[in-house]
Amino acid sequence: MAMNPEPDVPAPHDENRRNFLKQSSLLTALALVPAPVVSAAEAKLDERVAESIEKVPLSLKVNGKKYKLSVEPRTTLLDLLRENLNLTGTKKGCDYGQCGACTVHVDGQRVNSCLSFAVMHDGQEITTIEGLADGDKLHPMQEAFVKHDGFQCGYCTPGQIMSAVACVREGHAGSEAEIREYMSGNICRCGAYTNIVAAIQDVKSGGQKV
């Protein structure tokens, strides 16, 4: 799906998905939708009514850009970022809040975007890994991860970096032990922890603005 970079413009519908859904069997569709929507369909109300039950308006700011969207309530913030806004830097690891790969900042605080419905963030400001760099100039934490080899496969890295930035900002990077405790919500299956801690210590001691 194309993202819409212009401020205050609705994201376009995904026409292919809509068409596919329209063509799929009515019975299957009925079996999958909740009672209020079935009632709307049974009463021969048109699709717009059903859709108004399904979708909720949502305004939010992501990496400084404003979006006005209409989303299904069950869309997680993670899925909204990846599937609707095409910001695929944020990773889906476990999808159950156990690994931290989906870590983003909401109004400046780090959270697991997989465990949060997007509609619950109406009016809030989201920062993802794509929003950290200043144009082509990497954020100091990104540079430190490169310098210290703070990753192997890289899949957990966006979440690690978002969490690491928050860890320093919160004042929880005072010692190796404190960093390890306050980075415990981000699992790295390659085991790059030693280098991740070194990268965070480097940024902390370097005194750069994070």
Place this chain on the structure above:
Amino acid sequence: MNQFQYVRPTKPQAAIDAVAKDANARFIAGGTNLVDLMKRGVMTPQKLVDINRLDFRKIEREGNTLRIGALALNSTVANDRQVRERHPLLALALNAGASPQLRNMATVGGNMLQRTRCAYFYDITMPCNKRQPGSGCGALEGINRMHAIFGFSDKCIAVHPSDMSVALVALDATVQVSGPKGNRSIPFADFHRLPGDTPEKDTNLEPGELITAVDLPDSPFTKHVHYQKVRERASYAFALLSVAAALDIDNGTIRAARLAMGGVAHKPWRLTAAEQALVGKPATEATFQQAAAVAMQGAKAFKYNEYKLRLGPNAIVQALKTAAAV
């Protein structure tokens, strides 16, 4: 995940009405447990009532009580100056729970209402009386190494997973609740239930009742406190077993004590008999050993959790020693 209707009331009464009138409606605050359960099909609410716009976030002192709003985040409470100064045990327990990200999402009320992490409750292909009353208990004869040693029934041997609640029951907290029939207060020790024949009920909340705040009375437990959590990795794991310990020590003698365990029962497990065994005694390891023996009376293990019968008293002694700094 099943579809659901989403509403976001701005007044408490509207939120209460929305849930009281619809058996398939649920409140949602941080969502860290409910979203997880919905993804797995364990809970399938048809309507979610988002209470985040309600004004229950403040932490403020009223008389001799610290009132913590139900929507205050776990991280906010753990970092709050008044909490750290007056109720450091609560801050320790909060910081022992979950991860920094989850503590930035989870609320005080939601933490209390989180469901058990029993694997049989989470796996919808397994029997579980808590998830599906009458289907049986998979853990009773199954892999029960995480399970209860106190207060269980033949219907359910799950444990309550909250760390925060272990500190709150030790500190004599009171839960403030608002519901269709008005407001009421529930002593924290009476908030969660034992499973009995109705393990599907975790708490004594009535349908539509909303937690608005948790009150903590002033206490002498501002210095000698410790939260000892035993888990299978250094951080970010649920407790195999935990102990909240608070002592008021005067010249080497214990003037008052509070003691509670987590990971051992269907509710945070207050150890009042062991507390009484501590009062008036010298703050020594021998005293702590005696209290730990009292605490463990009546404990009963299943096939895979027998280790808790030894881990329990050891963790109690360790918690009390750390709290007393002896």
